[in-house]
Amino acid sequence: MNNSELTMNEYKTLILFGTRKGMTTETVSVIAGILKDRFSHIIDISDTKQIRHYKKIIHEYDNIIIGSSIVSGRWKSRILSFAKQNIFANKRVAIFVTAGGTLNKINKYGITKEAAVNEAIEKYIEK
Numbered sequence: 001m002n003n004s005e006l007t008m009n010e011y012k013t014l015i016l017f018g019t020r021k022g023m024t025t026e027t028v029s030v031i032a033g034i035l036k037d038r039f040s041h042i043i044d045i046s047d048t049k050q051i052r053h054y055k056k057i058i059h060e061y062d063n064i065i066i067g068s069s070i071v072s073g074r075w076k077s078r079i080l081s082f083a084k085q086n087i088f089a090n091k092r093v094a095i096f097v098t099a100g101g102t103l104n105k106i107n108k109y110g111i112t113k114e115a116a117v118n119e120a121i122e123k124y125i126e127k
């Protein structure tokens with residue numbers, strides 16, 4: 001591997017997420033693992049407790065991944081407020097939700113995974 005290939009992949013990525021009972025931490029570990037192992041990203045991870053700190057140093061990151069668990073149809077409010085802020089110019093931003101109730105419909109009602117994922121995107125990300 002030459003030098004230009006090395007620097008090309010050294011993206012710095014911040015994952016900030018909201019959780020109520022900790023399940024979303026597992027989802028974040030999977031995302032971080034893939035970005036680290038397959039794409040050589042340098043990853044920092046935080047739940048909502050350190051949002052103020054990361055807001056101050058957001059300029060250090062190329063990519064920001066923002067996510068929340070969905071409980072009673074809602075994001076965790078602190079991470080939702082963060083996502084709505086106008087501080088992401090020149091950054092690539094990705095959004096995810098953990099919506100166990102919606103994904104459960106695959107087993108419960110036999111809907112396809114694609115339909116369940118589309119429902120979660122429409123209800124909890126696009127709206």
Ligand SMILES: Cc1cc2nc3c(=O)[nH]c(=O)nc-3n(C[C@H](O)[C@H](O)[C@H](O)COP(=O)(O)O)c2cc1C
Pocket residue numbers: 018019020021022023024025069070071072073074098099100101102103
């Ligand atoms: C009280 C309660 C309400 C929930 N409401 C929803 C919901 O409205 N839609 C949904 O898709 N999943 C819902 N879920 C499933 C959660 O999204 C799922 O359990 C998630 O993994 C919780 O993550 P957390 O522990 O990181 O907060 C609900 C779960 C609980 C316990």
